[in-house]
Amino acid sequence: MSPKIAIIGTGPSGMAAAQALATNGHSVTMYEKADRPGGILMYGIPHMKLNKNNILKKADVLRNLGVEFILNTKIDKQNIASKISKEFDCVLVATGAEHARDISIDGRQLNNIFFAMEYLKDNTKHLLDGTPLDIDAKGKNVVIIGGGDTSNDCVATAISQGALSVKQLEIHSKNNERKKNVYDFDEDEVKLYEKTAVKFIDKDGCVSKIVTDNVGFTRDENGSKLEFKNQYGEIDADLIFVAIGFLGPIEEGLNAFDIEIDKTKHNRDTKIFTTDKENIFICGDARRGQSLIKYAIGEGKMAAIAIEEYLSK
Ligand SMILES: Cc1cc2nc3c(=O)[nH]c(=O)nc-3n(C[C@H](O)[C@H](O)[C@H](O)COP(=O)(O)OP(=O)(O)OC[C@H]3O[C@@H](n4cnc5c(N)ncnc54)[C@H](O)[C@@H]3O)c2cc1C
Structure with missing residues:
Protein backbone atom coordinates (compact mmCIF):
# COMPACT_ATOMS: atom_id res chain seq x y z
CA MET A 1 0.00 0.00 0.00
CA HIS A 99 -0.96 35.99 12.45
CA ALA A 100 -1.37 39.69 11.63
CA ARG A 101 0.66 42.37 13.42
CA ASP A 102 -1.69 44.75 15.27
CA ILE A 103 -1.38 48.41 16.15
CA SER A 104 -1.84 49.14 19.86
CA ILE A 105 -2.92 52.75 20.06
CA ASP A 106 -5.83 54.60 21.68
CA GLY A 107 -9.14 53.74 20.07
CA ARG A 108 -8.07 50.39 18.55
CA GLN A 109 -11.23 48.82 20.02
CA LEU A 110 -13.53 51.10 17.98
CA ASN A 111 -15.81 49.73 15.29
CA ASN A 112 -14.81 49.78 11.61
CA ILE A 113 -11.15 48.96 12.18
CA PHE A 114 -10.21 45.65 10.53
CA PHE A 115 -7.16 43.62 9.60
CA ALA A 116 -6.41 43.76 5.87
CA MET A 117 -6.98 40.01 5.43
CA GLU A 118 -10.50 40.23 6.90
CA TYR A 119 -11.36 42.82 4.28
CA LEU A 120 -9.73 41.06 1.33
CA LYS A 121 -11.38 37.74 2.19
CA ASP A 122 -14.79 39.36 2.59
CA ASN A 123 -14.54 41.02 -0.82
CA THR A 124 -13.45 37.81 -2.58
CA LYS A 125 -16.28 35.82 -0.96
CA HIS A 126 -18.71 38.50 -2.11
CA LEU A 127 -17.40 38.26 -5.69
CA LEU A 128 -17.44 34.45 -5.78
CA ASP A 129 -20.59 33.67 -3.79
CA GLY A 130 -22.64 36.83 -4.26
CA THR A 131 -22.94 37.14 -0.47
CA PRO A 132 -23.51 40.69 0.83
CA LEU A 133 -20.36 42.55 1.84
CA ASP A 134 -19.71 42.68 5.59
CA ILE A 135 -17.10 45.41 5.05
CA ASP A 136 -18.06 47.85 2.32
CA ALA A 137 -15.87 50.84 1.40
CA LYS A 138 -18.53 52.47 -0.78
CA GLY A 139 -18.86 56.17 0.08
CA LYS A 140 -16.36 55.86 2.98
CA ASN A 141 -13.13 57.66 3.83
CA VAL A 142 -10.78 54.68 3.91
CA VAL A 143 -7.34 54.73 5.52
CA ILE A 144 -4.93 51.83 5.31
CA ILE A 145 -2.16 51.68 7.87
CA GLY A 146 0.91 50.28 6.16
CA GLY A 147 2.28 50.86 2.69
CA GLY A 148 3.29 47.43 1.35
CA ASP A 149 1.75 44.95 -1.08
CA THR A 150 -1.10 43.88 1.20
CA SER A 151 -1.96 47.54 1.73
CA ASN A 152 -1.93 48.11 -2.04
CA ASP A 153 -4.39 45.22 -2.42
CA CYS A 154 -6.69 47.01 0.06
CA VAL A 155 -6.34 50.33 -1.78
CA ALA A 156 -7.29 48.76 -5.12
CA THR A 157 -10.21 46.89 -3.52
CA ALA A 158 -11.52 50.02 -1.76
CA ILE A 159 -11.31 52.01 -5.01
CA SER A 160 -13.16 49.22 -6.86
CA GLN A 161 -15.91 49.33 -4.20
CA GLY A 162 -16.41 53.09 -4.70
CA ALA A 163 -14.68 54.57 -1.64
CA LEU A 164 -15.04 58.34 -1.18
CA SER A 165 -11.33 58.70 -0.45
CA VAL A 166 -8.44 56.27 0.07
CA LYS A 167 -5.20 57.04 1.90
CA GLN A 168 -2.25 54.88 2.95
CA LEU A 169 -0.06 55.73 5.92
CA GLU A 170 3.47 54.76 4.91
CA ILE A 171 6.33 54.97 7.42
CA HIS A 172 8.99 54.94 4.71
CA SER A 173 10.04 58.03 2.81
CA LYS A 174 9.08 58.50 -0.80
CA ASN A 175 12.70 57.93 -1.80
CA ASN A 176 12.78 54.50 -0.20
CA GLU A 177 13.35 51.98 -2.97
CA ARG A 178 10.19 49.90 -3.18
CA LYS A 179 8.75 48.26 -6.23
CA LYS A 180 5.75 50.09 -7.71
CA ASN A 181 2.35 48.57 -7.11
CA VAL A 182 0.80 46.55 -9.96
CA TYR A 183 -2.49 48.45 -9.89
CA ASP A 184 -3.01 51.63 -11.86
CA PHE A 185 -3.73 53.99 -8.94
CA ASP A 186 -1.39 56.95 -8.51
CA GLU A 187 0.71 56.23 -5.40
CA ASP A 188 1.50 59.91 -4.93
CA GLU A 189 -2.21 60.70 -4.58
CA VAL A 190 -2.86 57.88 -2.15
CA LYS A 191 0.30 57.49 -0.04
CA LEU A 192 1.07 59.77 2.89
CA TYR A 193 4.78 59.17 3.36
CA GLU A 194 6.65 59.14 6.70
CA LYS A 195 3.42 59.07 8.69
CA THR A 196 1.87 56.73 11.18
CA ALA A 197 -1.31 56.58 13.24
CA VAL A 198 -1.06 57.53 16.91
CA LYS A 199 -4.75 57.65 17.89
CA PHE A 200 -8.18 56.70 16.54
CA ILE A 201 -10.96 59.19 17.33
CA ASP A 202 -14.33 57.93 18.50
CA LYS A 203 -17.73 59.00 17.21
CA ASP A 204 -20.58 56.98 18.71
CA GLY A 205 -18.39 53.89 19.08
CA CYS A 206 -17.05 54.04 15.52
CA VAL A 207 -13.78 55.48 14.29
CA SER A 208 -14.19 58.88 12.61
CA LYS A 209 -10.65 60.30 12.35
CA ILE A 210 -7.03 59.27 12.75
CA VAL A 211 -4.47 61.40 14.55
CA THR A 212 -1.19 61.01 12.67
CA ASP A 213 2.41 61.81 13.50
CA ASN A 214 5.34 62.30 11.17
CA VAL A 215 8.02 59.66 11.64
CA GLY A 216 11.50 58.79 10.55
CA PHE A 217 12.14 55.11 9.87
CA THR A 218 15.57 53.58 9.80
CA ARG A 219 16.61 49.98 9.39
CA ASP A 220 20.04 48.84 10.52
CA GLU A 221 21.67 45.51 11.34
CA ASN A 222 20.01 45.46 14.76
CA GLY A 223 16.48 45.81 13.41
CA SER A 224 14.34 48.83 12.70
CA LYS A 225 13.76 52.10 14.49
CA LEU A 226 10.78 54.46 14.33
CA GLU A 227 11.38 58.01 15.42
CA PHE A 228 8.25 60.07 16.22
CA LYS A 229 8.44 63.78 15.38
CA ASN A 230 5.51 65.19 17.41
CA GLN A 231 4.06 66.87 14.31
CA TYR A 232 0.44 65.91 14.65
CA GLY A 233 -2.26 65.96 11.99
CA GLU A 234 -5.76 64.57 11.56
CA ILE A 235 -7.42 62.76 8.67
CA ASP A 236 -11.03 61.75 8.18
CA ALA A 237 -11.31 57.98 8.44
CA ASP A 238 -14.50 56.00 8.83
CA LEU A 239 -13.06 52.68 7.68
CA ILE A 240 -9.55 51.53 8.58
CA PHE A 241 -7.47 48.55 7.53
CA VAL A 242 -4.40 47.48 9.46
CA ALA A 243 -1.77 46.15 7.01
CA ILE A 244 1.50 46.30 8.91
CA GLY A 245 2.78 42.79 8.35
C1 LIG B 1 -2.68 40.07 0.97
C2 LIG B 1 -1.46 39.36 0.47
C3 LIG B 1 -1.08 39.52 -0.84
C4 LIG B 1 0.04 38.85 -1.34
N1 LIG B 1 0.39 39.06 -2.64
C5 LIG B 1 1.46 38.38 -3.14
C6 LIG B 1 1.84 38.56 -4.49
O1 LIG B 1 1.23 39.34 -5.23
N2 LIG B 1 2.91 37.83 -4.95
C7 LIG B 1 3.62 36.96 -4.15
O2 LIG B 1 4.57 36.33 -4.62
N3 LIG B 1 3.26 36.79 -2.85
C8 LIG B 1 2.22 37.48 -2.32
N4 LIG B 1 1.86 37.30 -1.02
C9 LIG B 1 2.58 36.27 -0.21
C10 LIG B 1 2.12 34.84 -0.60
O3 LIG B 1 0.74 34.82 -0.88
C11 LIG B 1 2.47 33.85 0.50
O4 LIG B 1 3.87 33.89 0.71
C12 LIG B 1 2.04 32.41 0.14
O5 LIG B 1 0.66 32.33 -0.12
C13 LIG B 1 2.42 31.45 1.27
O6 LIG B 1 1.96 30.18 0.93
P1 LIG B 1 1.70 29.06 2.05
O7 LIG B 1 1.19 27.87 1.32
O8 LIG B 1 2.90 28.88 2.89
O9 LIG B 1 0.57 29.68 3.01
P2 LIG B 1 -0.87 30.29 2.75
O10 LIG B 1 -1.06 30.75 1.33
O11 LIG B 1 -1.07 31.28 3.83
O12 LIG B 1 -1.84 29.04 2.98
C14 LIG B 1 -2.02 28.48 4.25
C15 LIG B 1 -3.34 27.73 4.27
O13 LIG B 1 -3.45 27.01 5.49
C16 LIG B 1 -4.79 27.11 5.98
N5 LIG B 1 -4.75 26.88 7.42
C17 LIG B 1 -4.13 27.63 8.36
N6 LIG B 1 -4.28 27.09 9.59
C18 LIG B 1 -5.00 25.96 9.43
C19 LIG B 1 -5.50 24.97 10.33
N7 LIG B 1 -5.22 25.03 11.66
N8 LIG B 1 -6.25 23.95 9.84
C20 LIG B 1 -6.52 23.88 8.49
N9 LIG B 1 -6.09 24.81 7.59
C21 LIG B 1 -5.33 25.83 8.04
C22 LIG B 1 -5.18 28.53 5.61
O14 LIG B 1 -6.59 28.69 5.60
C23 LIG B 1 -4.56 28.65 4.21
O15 LIG B 1 -5.44 28.19 3.23
C24 LIG B 1 0.79 37.99 -0.48
C25 LIG B 1 0.42 37.85 0.85
C26 LIG B 1 -0.69 38.53 1.33
C27 LIG B 1 -1.08 38.37 2.78
Whole structure:
Protein backbone atom coordinates (compact mmCIF):
# COMPACT_ATOMS: atom_id res chain seq x y z
CA MET A 1 0.00 0.00 0.00
CA SER A 2 1.29 3.50 -0.83
CA PRO A 3 2.27 5.71 2.13
CA LYS A 4 -0.42 8.12 3.37
CA ILE A 5 0.43 11.78 3.80
CA ALA A 6 -1.74 14.48 5.37
CA ILE A 7 -1.13 18.09 4.42
CA ILE A 8 -2.59 20.82 6.63
CA GLY A 9 -3.23 23.94 4.55
CA THR A 10 -3.92 24.25 0.82
CA GLY A 11 -1.88 27.35 -0.03
CA PRO A 12 0.82 27.24 -2.73
CA SER A 13 3.31 25.41 -0.49
CA GLY A 14 0.84 22.67 0.48
CA MET A 15 -0.38 22.32 -3.10
CA ALA A 16 3.16 22.09 -4.52
CA ALA A 17 4.01 19.37 -2.01
CA ALA A 18 0.74 17.53 -2.77
CA GLN A 19 1.46 17.60 -6.50
CA ALA A 20 4.99 16.23 -6.08
CA LEU A 21 3.91 13.49 -3.65
CA ALA A 22 0.79 12.42 -5.55
CA THR A 23 2.75 12.33 -8.84
CA ASN A 24 5.13 9.86 -7.19
CA GLY A 25 2.25 7.60 -6.20
CA HIS A 26 1.67 8.60 -2.57
CA SER A 27 -1.81 8.92 -1.14
CA VAL A 28 -2.35 12.58 -0.18
CA THR A 29 -5.15 14.13 1.88
CA MET A 30 -5.30 17.93 2.31
CA TYR A 31 -7.08 19.57 5.24
CA GLU A 32 -8.20 23.18 4.87
CA LYS A 33 -10.13 25.40 7.27
CA ALA A 34 -11.50 27.63 4.49
CA ASP A 35 -14.34 26.66 2.17
CA ARG A 36 -12.07 26.83 -0.90
CA PRO A 37 -8.49 25.70 -1.48
CA GLY A 38 -5.66 28.08 -2.35
CA GLY A 39 -4.66 29.87 0.87
CA ILE A 40 -3.71 33.49 0.31
CA LEU A 41 -3.98 32.93 -3.45
CA MET A 42 -7.70 32.37 -2.91
CA TYR A 43 -8.63 34.67 -0.04
CA GLY A 44 -5.80 37.23 0.18
CA ILE A 45 -4.71 38.38 -3.27
CA PRO A 46 -7.67 40.14 -4.95
CA HIS A 47 -9.48 38.49 -7.87
CA MET A 48 -8.59 41.45 -10.11
CA LYS A 49 -4.89 40.55 -9.62
CA LEU A 50 -5.18 36.75 -9.55
CA ASN A 51 -8.16 35.03 -11.15
CA LYS A 52 -9.63 32.56 -8.67
CA ASN A 53 -10.68 30.15 -11.45
CA ASN A 54 -6.99 29.42 -12.01
CA ILE A 55 -6.62 28.34 -8.39
CA LEU A 56 -9.69 26.12 -8.58
CA LYS A 57 -8.34 24.57 -11.81
CA LYS A 58 -5.06 23.85 -10.01
CA ALA A 59 -7.01 22.06 -7.26
CA ASP A 60 -8.77 20.00 -9.95
CA VAL A 61 -5.39 18.98 -11.40
CA LEU A 62 -4.49 17.69 -7.93
CA ARG A 63 -7.83 15.88 -7.57
CA ASN A 64 -7.13 14.16 -10.90
CA LEU A 65 -3.85 12.96 -9.40
CA GLY A 66 -5.87 11.42 -6.56
CA VAL A 67 -5.43 14.14 -3.91
CA GLU A 68 -8.38 14.36 -1.51
CA PHE A 69 -9.43 17.80 -0.22
CA ILE A 70 -11.19 18.04 3.14
CA LEU A 71 -12.39 21.65 3.29
CA ASN A 72 -14.05 23.64 6.11
CA THR A 73 -11.91 21.66 8.56
CA LYS A 74 -9.64 23.50 10.96
CA ILE A 75 -7.00 21.34 12.59
CA ASP A 76 -6.49 23.15 15.87
CA LYS A 77 -7.26 20.55 18.53
CA GLN A 78 -4.67 18.15 19.93
CA ASN A 79 -6.97 15.12 19.85
CA ILE A 80 -7.72 15.55 16.12
CA ALA A 81 -4.08 16.33 15.27
CA SER A 82 -2.90 13.31 17.20
CA LYS A 83 -5.45 11.10 15.36
CA ILE A 84 -4.14 12.44 12.04
CA SER A 85 -0.50 11.89 12.93
CA LYS A 86 -1.29 8.27 13.91
CA GLU A 87 -3.51 7.56 10.88
CA PHE A 88 -1.03 8.98 8.34
CA ASP A 89 2.61 8.00 7.81
CA CYS A 90 3.56 11.68 7.59
CA VAL A 91 2.02 15.08 8.22
CA LEU A 92 3.08 18.27 6.46
CA VAL A 93 2.11 21.50 8.22
CA ALA A 94 1.66 24.20 5.55
CA THR A 95 -0.59 26.56 7.43
CA GLY A 96 0.96 29.88 6.37
CA ALA A 97 1.89 32.86 8.53
CA GLU A 98 -1.43 34.61 8.93
CA HIS A 99 -0.96 35.99 12.45
CA ALA A 100 -1.37 39.69 11.63
CA ARG A 101 0.66 42.37 13.42
CA ASP A 102 -1.69 44.75 15.27
CA ILE A 103 -1.38 48.41 16.15
CA SER A 104 -1.84 49.14 19.86
CA ILE A 105 -2.92 52.75 20.06
CA ASP A 106 -5.83 54.60 21.68
CA GLY A 107 -9.14 53.74 20.07
CA ARG A 108 -8.07 50.39 18.55
CA GLN A 109 -11.23 48.82 20.02
CA LEU A 110 -13.53 51.10 17.98
CA ASN A 111 -15.81 49.73 15.29
CA ASN A 112 -14.81 49.78 11.61
CA ILE A 113 -11.15 48.96 12.18
CA PHE A 114 -10.21 45.65 10.53
CA PHE A 115 -7.16 43.62 9.60
CA ALA A 116 -6.41 43.76 5.87
CA MET A 117 -6.98 40.01 5.43
CA GLU A 118 -10.50 40.23 6.90
CA TYR A 119 -11.36 42.82 4.28
CA LEU A 120 -9.73 41.06 1.33
CA LYS A 121 -11.38 37.74 2.19
CA ASP A 122 -14.79 39.36 2.59
CA ASN A 123 -14.54 41.02 -0.82
CA THR A 124 -13.45 37.81 -2.58
CA LYS A 125 -16.28 35.82 -0.96
CA HIS A 126 -18.71 38.50 -2.11
CA LEU A 127 -17.40 38.26 -5.69
CA LEU A 128 -17.44 34.45 -5.78
CA ASP A 129 -20.59 33.67 -3.79
CA GLY A 130 -22.64 36.83 -4.26
CA THR A 131 -22.94 37.14 -0.47
CA PRO A 132 -23.51 40.69 0.83
CA LEU A 133 -20.36 42.55 1.84
CA ASP A 134 -19.71 42.68 5.59
CA ILE A 135 -17.10 45.41 5.05
CA ASP A 136 -18.06 47.85 2.32
CA ALA A 137 -15.87 50.84 1.40
CA LYS A 138 -18.53 52.47 -0.78
CA GLY A 139 -18.86 56.17 0.08
CA LYS A 140 -16.36 55.86 2.98
CA ASN A 141 -13.13 57.66 3.83
CA VAL A 142 -10.78 54.68 3.91
CA VAL A 143 -7.34 54.73 5.52
CA ILE A 144 -4.93 51.83 5.31
CA ILE A 145 -2.16 51.68 7.87
CA GLY A 146 0.91 50.28 6.16
CA GLY A 147 2.28 50.86 2.69
CA GLY A 148 3.29 47.43 1.35
CA ASP A 149 1.75 44.95 -1.08
CA THR A 150 -1.10 43.88 1.20
CA SER A 151 -1.96 47.54 1.73
CA ASN A 152 -1.93 48.11 -2.04
CA ASP A 153 -4.39 45.22 -2.42
CA CYS A 154 -6.69 47.01 0.06
CA VAL A 155 -6.34 50.33 -1.78
CA ALA A 156 -7.29 48.76 -5.12
CA THR A 157 -10.21 46.89 -3.52
CA ALA A 158 -11.52 50.02 -1.76
CA ILE A 159 -11.31 52.01 -5.01
CA SER A 160 -13.16 49.22 -6.86
CA GLN A 161 -15.91 49.33 -4.20
CA GLY A 162 -16.41 53.09 -4.70
CA ALA A 163 -14.68 54.57 -1.64
CA LEU A 164 -15.04 58.34 -1.18
CA SER A 165 -11.33 58.70 -0.45
CA VAL A 166 -8.44 56.27 0.07
CA LYS A 167 -5.20 57.04 1.90
CA GLN A 168 -2.25 54.88 2.95
CA LEU A 169 -0.06 55.73 5.92
CA GLU A 170 3.47 54.76 4.91
CA ILE A 171 6.33 54.97 7.42
CA HIS A 172 8.99 54.94 4.71
CA SER A 173 10.04 58.03 2.81
CA LYS A 174 9.08 58.50 -0.80
CA ASN A 175 12.70 57.93 -1.80
CA ASN A 176 12.78 54.50 -0.20
CA GLU A 177 13.35 51.98 -2.97
CA ARG A 178 10.19 49.90 -3.18
CA LYS A 179 8.75 48.26 -6.23
CA LYS A 180 5.75 50.09 -7.71
CA ASN A 181 2.35 48.57 -7.11
CA VAL A 182 0.80 46.55 -9.96
CA TYR A 183 -2.49 48.45 -9.89
CA ASP A 184 -3.01 51.63 -11.86
CA PHE A 185 -3.73 53.99 -8.94
CA ASP A 186 -1.39 56.95 -8.51
CA GLU A 187 0.71 56.23 -5.40
CA ASP A 188 1.50 59.91 -4.93
CA GLU A 189 -2.21 60.70 -4.58
CA VAL A 190 -2.86 57.88 -2.15
CA LYS A 191 0.30 57.49 -0.04
CA LEU A 192 1.07 59.77 2.89
CA TYR A 193 4.78 59.17 3.36
CA GLU A 194 6.65 59.14 6.70
CA LYS A 195 3.42 59.07 8.69
CA THR A 196 1.87 56.73 11.18
CA ALA A 197 -1.31 56.58 13.24
CA VAL A 198 -1.06 57.53 16.91
CA LYS A 199 -4.75 57.65 17.89
CA PHE A 200 -8.18 56.70 16.54
CA ILE A 201 -10.96 59.19 17.33
CA ASP A 202 -14.33 57.93 18.50
CA LYS A 203 -17.73 59.00 17.21
CA ASP A 204 -20.58 56.98 18.71
CA GLY A 205 -18.39 53.89 19.08
CA CYS A 206 -17.05 54.04 15.52
CA VAL A 207 -13.78 55.48 14.29
CA SER A 208 -14.19 58.88 12.61
CA LYS A 209 -10.65 60.30 12.35
CA ILE A 210 -7.03 59.27 12.75
CA VAL A 211 -4.47 61.40 14.55
CA THR A 212 -1.19 61.01 12.67
CA ASP A 213 2.41 61.81 13.50
CA ASN A 214 5.34 62.30 11.17
CA VAL A 215 8.02 59.66 11.64
CA GLY A 216 11.50 58.79 10.55
CA PHE A 217 12.14 55.11 9.87
CA THR A 218 15.57 53.58 9.80
CA ARG A 219 16.61 49.98 9.39
CA ASP A 220 20.04 48.84 10.52
CA GLU A 221 21.67 45.51 11.34
CA ASN A 222 20.01 45.46 14.76
CA GLY A 223 16.48 45.81 13.41
CA SER A 224 14.34 48.83 12.70
CA LYS A 225 13.76 52.10 14.49
CA LEU A 226 10.78 54.46 14.33
CA GLU A 227 11.38 58.01 15.42
CA PHE A 228 8.25 60.07 16.22
CA LYS A 229 8.44 63.78 15.38
CA ASN A 230 5.51 65.19 17.41
CA GLN A 231 4.06 66.87 14.31
CA TYR A 232 0.44 65.91 14.65
CA GLY A 233 -2.26 65.96 11.99
CA GLU A 234 -5.76 64.57 11.56
CA ILE A 235 -7.42 62.76 8.67
CA ASP A 236 -11.03 61.75 8.18
CA ALA A 237 -11.31 57.98 8.44
CA ASP A 238 -14.50 56.00 8.83
CA LEU A 239 -13.06 52.68 7.68
CA ILE A 240 -9.55 51.53 8.58
CA PHE A 241 -7.47 48.55 7.53
CA VAL A 242 -4.40 47.48 9.46
CA ALA A 243 -1.77 46.15 7.01
CA ILE A 244 1.50 46.30 8.91
CA GLY A 245 2.78 42.79 8.35
CA PHE A 246 2.54 39.36 9.90
CA LEU A 247 4.13 37.90 13.02
CA GLY A 248 4.18 34.26 11.89
CA PRO A 249 1.91 31.22 11.97
CA ILE A 250 -1.20 31.12 14.12
CA GLU A 251 0.02 29.18 17.13
CA GLU A 252 -3.00 26.91 17.53
CA GLY A 253 -2.13 24.93 14.36
CA LEU A 254 1.39 24.25 15.63
CA ASN A 255 0.19 23.63 19.17
CA ALA A 256 -2.29 21.04 17.95
CA PHE A 257 0.63 18.95 16.66
CA ASP A 258 2.73 19.95 19.67
CA ILE A 259 5.55 21.25 17.50
CA GLU A 260 7.63 24.32 18.16
CA ILE A 261 9.28 26.46 15.54
CA ASP A 262 12.89 27.22 16.31
CA LYS A 263 13.33 30.45 14.35
CA THR A 264 17.09 30.02 14.22
CA LYS A 265 16.57 26.72 12.36
CA HIS A 266 13.39 27.39 10.45
CA ASN A 267 14.22 30.55 8.59
CA ARG A 268 14.45 31.59 4.96
CA ASP A 269 18.14 30.76 4.74
CA THR A 270 17.80 27.11 5.74
CA LYS A 271 16.27 24.13 3.99
CA ILE A 272 15.10 22.32 7.10
CA PHE A 273 11.59 20.91 6.80
CA THR A 274 11.72 18.46 9.71
CA THR A 275 10.38 19.26 13.20
CA ASP A 276 10.99 17.83 16.65
CA LYS A 277 8.35 15.14 15.85
CA GLU A 278 9.85 12.64 13.42
CA ASN A 279 6.83 12.18 11.12
CA ILE A 280 5.75 15.85 11.14
CA PHE A 281 7.21 18.23 8.57
CA ILE A 282 6.69 21.95 7.98
CA CYS A 283 7.05 24.20 4.93
CA GLY A 284 6.10 27.52 3.34
CA ASP A 285 5.27 30.64 5.30
CA ALA A 286 4.54 28.53 8.40
CA ARG A 287 8.23 27.62 8.41
CA ARG A 288 9.98 30.74 7.16
CA GLY A 289 7.52 33.57 7.85
CA GLN A 290 5.45 35.65 5.42
CA SER A 291 7.12 35.47 2.03
CA LEU A 292 6.35 35.13 -1.68
CA ILE A 293 4.47 32.59 -3.78
CA LYS A 294 7.60 31.43 -5.62
CA TYR A 295 9.33 30.57 -2.33
CA ALA A 296 6.21 28.81 -1.00
CA ILE A 297 6.08 26.62 -4.12
CA GLY A 298 9.81 25.87 -3.84
CA GLU A 299 9.40 24.96 -0.16
CA GLY A 300 6.51 22.62 -0.94
CA LYS A 301 8.60 20.76 -3.52
CA MET A 302 11.62 20.51 -1.19
CA ALA A 303 9.45 19.36 1.72
CA ALA A 304 8.06 16.60 -0.52
CA ILE A 305 11.64 15.40 -1.14
CA ALA A 306 12.36 15.46 2.61
CA ILE A 307 9.20 13.41 3.25
CA GLU A 308 10.15 10.85 0.60
CA GLU A 309 13.62 10.53 2.11
CA TYR A 310 12.02 9.87 5.52
CA LEU A 311 9.59 7.31 4.06
CA SER A 312 12.37 5.43 2.25
CA LYS A 313 14.37 4.87 5.44
C1 LIG B 1 -2.68 40.07 0.97
C2 LIG B 1 -1.46 39.36 0.47
C3 LIG B 1 -1.08 39.52 -0.84
C4 LIG B 1 0.04 38.85 -1.34
N1 LIG B 1 0.39 39.06 -2.64
C5 LIG B 1 1.46 38.38 -3.14
C6 LIG B 1 1.84 38.56 -4.49
O1 LIG B 1 1.23 39.34 -5.23
N2 LIG B 1 2.91 37.83 -4.95
C7 LIG B 1 3.62 36.96 -4.15
O2 LIG B 1 4.57 36.33 -4.62
N3 LIG B 1 3.26 36.79 -2.85
C8 LIG B 1 2.22 37.48 -2.32
N4 LIG B 1 1.86 37.30 -1.02
C9 LIG B 1 2.58 36.27 -0.21
C10 LIG B 1 2.12 34.84 -0.60
O3 LIG B 1 0.74 34.82 -0.88
C11 LIG B 1 2.47 33.85 0.50
O4 LIG B 1 3.87 33.89 0.71
C12 LIG B 1 2.04 32.41 0.14
O5 LIG B 1 0.66 32.33 -0.12
C13 LIG B 1 2.42 31.45 1.27
O6 LIG B 1 1.96 30.18 0.93
P1 LIG B 1 1.70 29.06 2.05
O7 LIG B 1 1.19 27.87 1.32
O8 LIG B 1 2.90 28.88 2.89
O9 LIG B 1 0.57 29.68 3.01
P2 LIG B 1 -0.87 30.29 2.75
O10 LIG B 1 -1.06 30.75 1.33
O11 LIG B 1 -1.07 31.28 3.83
O12 LIG B 1 -1.84 29.04 2.98
C14 LIG B 1 -2.02 28.48 4.25
C15 LIG B 1 -3.34 27.73 4.27
O13 LIG B 1 -3.45 27.01 5.49
C16 LIG B 1 -4.79 27.11 5.98
N5 LIG B 1 -4.75 26.88 7.42
C17 LIG B 1 -4.13 27.63 8.36
N6 LIG B 1 -4.28 27.09 9.59
C18 LIG B 1 -5.00 25.96 9.43
C19 LIG B 1 -5.50 24.97 10.33
N7 LIG B 1 -5.22 25.03 11.66
N8 LIG B 1 -6.25 23.95 9.84
C20 LIG B 1 -6.52 23.88 8.49
N9 LIG B 1 -6.09 24.81 7.59
C21 LIG B 1 -5.33 25.83 8.04
C22 LIG B 1 -5.18 28.53 5.61
O14 LIG B 1 -6.59 28.69 5.60
C23 LIG B 1 -4.56 28.65 4.21
O15 LIG B 1 -5.44 28.19 3.23
C24 LIG B 1 0.79 37.99 -0.48
C25 LIG B 1 0.42 37.85 0.85
C26 LIG B 1 -0.69 38.53 1.33
C27 LIG B 1 -1.08 38.37 2.78
